[in-house]
Amino acid sequence: MEWKGRMILQLEEDCLNVYRQKVNQTRKQKADLLQELSFGEADIDKILSALGERETFPRVSFSVIVQFV
Numbered sequence: 001m002e003w004k005g006r007m008i009l010q011l012e013e014d015c016l017n018v019y020r021q022k023v024n025q026t027r028k029q030k031a032d033l034l035q036e037l038s039f040g041e042a043d044i045d046k047i048l049s050a051l052g053e054r055e056t057f058p059r060v061s062f063s064v065i066v067q068f069v
Helices: 003-050 062-068
Strands: none
Touching: none
């Protein structure tokens, strides 16, 4: 393979690696965000319970959350 072809192949591989890293990073951030949301909802439920409220905090559907992530 000629030098130019090898360089293009290397650039394509580098780009693919960067893309994979960004996808993995985004997946982790999304999981972390959803976990924090869950913790926040639990905290709100505890506060409402301490105040004597019987109703729980209304949940946002997962599909709505995904639109923002």
